[in-house]
Amino acid sequence: MKDDLLLDPLIDILVNAKNIAVLTGAGISAESGIPTFRGEEGLWKQYRAEDLATPGAFENDPSLVWEWYDWRRGIIGSKDPNPGHFVLASWEKDFPSFHIITQNIDGLHQNAGSKNVLELHGNIWKLRCTGKGTLFDDQNIPLEEIPPLCSDCGALLRPHVVWFGESLDMGILNDAFLLSRECNVMFVVGTSAVVQPAASLPLTARESGAAIVEINPDATPLTAYVDFSFRGRSGEILPLIDKKLIQAQKPGKD
Ligand code: OAD
Numbered sequence: 001m002k003d004d005l006l007l008d009p010l011i012d013i014l015v016n017a018k019n020i021a022v023l024t025g026a027g028i029s030a031e032s033g034i035p036t037f038r039g040e041e042g043l044w045k046q047y048r049a050e051d052l053a054t055p056g057a058f059e060n061d062p063s064l065v066w067e068w069y070d071w072r073r074g075i076i077g078s079k080d081p082n083p084g085h086f087v088l089a090s091w092e093k094d095f096p097s098f099h100i101i102t103q104n105i106d107g108l109h110q111n112a113g114s115k116n117v118l119e120l121h122g123n124i125w126k127l128r129c130t131g132k133g134t135l136f137d138d139q140n141i142p143l144e145e146i147p148p149l150c151s152d153c154g155a156l157l158r159p160h161v162v163w164f165g166e167s168l169d170m171g172i173l174n175d176a177f178l179l180s181r182e183c184n185v186m187f188v189v190g191t192s193a194v195v196q197p198a199a200s201l202p203l204t205a206r207e208s209g210a211a212i213v214e215i216n217p218d219a220t221p222l223t224a225y226v227d228f229s230f231r232g233r234s235g236e237i238l239p240l241i242d243k244k245l246i247q248a249q250k251p252g253k254d
Contacts, residue, residue, distance in 0.1 A: 021183035027190020081112035084234035089113035122161035131155030
């Protein structure tokens with residue numbers, strides 16, 4: 001495999017790295033069976049996410065939007081983390097500083113055991129009061145009522161996710177840029193790197209001197225700027241890197 005040529009120099013960097021950041025997108029959950037946004041099986045093509053994931057759609061027809069989220073929660077809720085998620089969860093214990101910055105709302109990083117996870121686009125298992133902003137955890141599939149109402153004040157609840165035309169949480173975004181500036185290595189896994197501001201994070205890391213490692217079966221607008229490009233599935237490449245890293249840290253072990 002030609003990627004082997006890349007592995008040794010990457011492992012040399014990783015054994016000395018103190019601070020790792022990982023930007024993930026829908027591709028890391030693809031092998032769990034969750035369709036990506038822009039792939040052939042992508043949610044957008046089948047269900048016109050751009051028409052539903054907007055404040056305007058919710059204003060017009062909250063029940064329709066909630067039915068769509070209820071359906072998505074059903075898909076996501078039946079899926080498990082894959083080897084890519086599990087390798088990242090294990091690395092949290094191996095490096096002095098290790099953080100995941102994810103665009104995903106599926107919660108699979110946390111299900112795999114990751115604790116240091118910044119969710120740029122929210123979480124589908126959280127509901128937010130449109131009145132007072134109170135957050136509620138809700139794992140019910142299906143939801144108990146559609147549209148769900150706030151148990152405190154009776155206002156509509158909405159999914160705690162970022163919709164088209166909405167801004168990201170400034171605190172989370174600032175933390176993401178800080179992590180990007182401070183890391184020695186940034187992995188960019190399973191993202192088409194076309195949605196801002198997430199797509200700027202690897203460039204920020206690069207400007208600050210980090211090595212950038214992209215894992216994706218396809219090229220992206222970022223590929224020309226990365227130090228290591230592994231063209232493959234994250235559920236296969238991450239375990240491969242992990243195996244080499246363990247061998248380098250514990251010579252003699254397979
Ligand atoms: P996309 O659907 O745009 O991109 C998924 C990427 O994953 C593509 O580049 C694929 O080539 C790659 N991919 C597919 N299978 C893979 C695998 N097994 N291993 C690794 N990579 C794989 O999804 P995102 O980049 O996450 O935002 O999209 C970014 C944002 O666009 C989403 O968070 C969403 C959407 O607008 C909001 O909803 C706010």
